[in-house]
Amino acid sequence: xxxxxxxxxxxxxxxxxxxxxxxxxxxxxxxxxxxxxxxxxxxxxxxxxxxxxxxxxxxxxxxxxxxxxxxxxxxxxxxxxxxxxxxxxxxxxxxxxxxxxxxxxxxxxxxxxxxxxxxxxxxxxxxxxxxxxxxxxxxxxxxxxxxxxxxxxxxxxxxxxxxxxxxxxxxxxxxxxxxxxxxxxxxxxxxxxxxxxxx
Numbered sequence: 001x002x003x004x005x006x007x008x009x010x011x012x013x014x015x016x017x018x019x020x021x022x023x024x025x026x027x028x029x030x031x032x033x034x035x036x037x038x039x040x041x042x043x044x045x046x047x048x049x050x051x052x053x054x055x056x057x058x059x060x061x062x063x064x065x066x067x068x069x070x071x072x073x074x075x076x077x078x079x080x081x082x083x084x085x086x087x088x089x090x091x092x093x094x095x096x097x098x099x100x101x102x103x104x105x106x107x108x109x110x111x112x113x114x115x116x117x118x119x120x121x122x123x124x125x126x127x128x129x130x131x132x133x134x135x136x137x138x139x140x141x142x143x144x145x146x147x148x149x150x151x152x153x154x155x156x157x158x159x160x161x162x163x164x165x166x167x168x169x170x171x172x173x174x175x176x177x178x179x180x181x182x183x184x185x186x187x188x189x190x191x192x193x194x195x196x197x198x199x
Contacts, residue, residue, distance in 0.1 A: 009032050013069075051122040075115075086154070117140075137188060
């Protein structure tokens with residue numbers, strides 16, 4: 001039986017993935033757990049293109065089902081930066097503490113109505129027959145005025161959602177998975193996989 005291998009080494013991401021795909025009979029592994037490694041160059045101009053590039057690169061190494069995501073933060077006031085460069089913003093190895101502070105500094109004095117932002121997640125699947133499935137989901141919010149919370153990762157501490165009145169780093173994992181861009185995208189992808197006979 002095919003396994004699902006997710007092309008990521010990010011532990012935080014894998015925790016979310018397992019939580020949301022819980023209940024599927026198919027075994028879900030990170031590429032590290034599967035003993036595979038690919039470092040595909042993300043040359044796409046959209047989240048979807050980059051997700052497909054990563055999934056196809058991994059699919060050359062296995063006949064299992066491969067999932068890959070590309071996700072990031074779009075800040076409207078900053079012309080949708082950091083966008084597809086979210087992970088590489090200000091340099092590959094720059095900590096998110098520095099990235100988050102840099103965005104807050106660039107947004108200094110900007111009123112709330114101009115602080116709109118969204119997290120975007122595109123997920124691509126390559127099936128054993130090499131068919132490609134792609135989904136894209138978002139969560140709308142705004143850039144807060146300070147860093148808050150320690151439950152999330154990445155840009156979560158500066159991304160606030162009106163519905164909760166706090167940052168996504170202040171939500172419990174369960175709350176976040178219900179509304180997050182990745183949670184929504186994984187649920188849609190799960191339905192697509194089930195429609196293709198993958199349980």
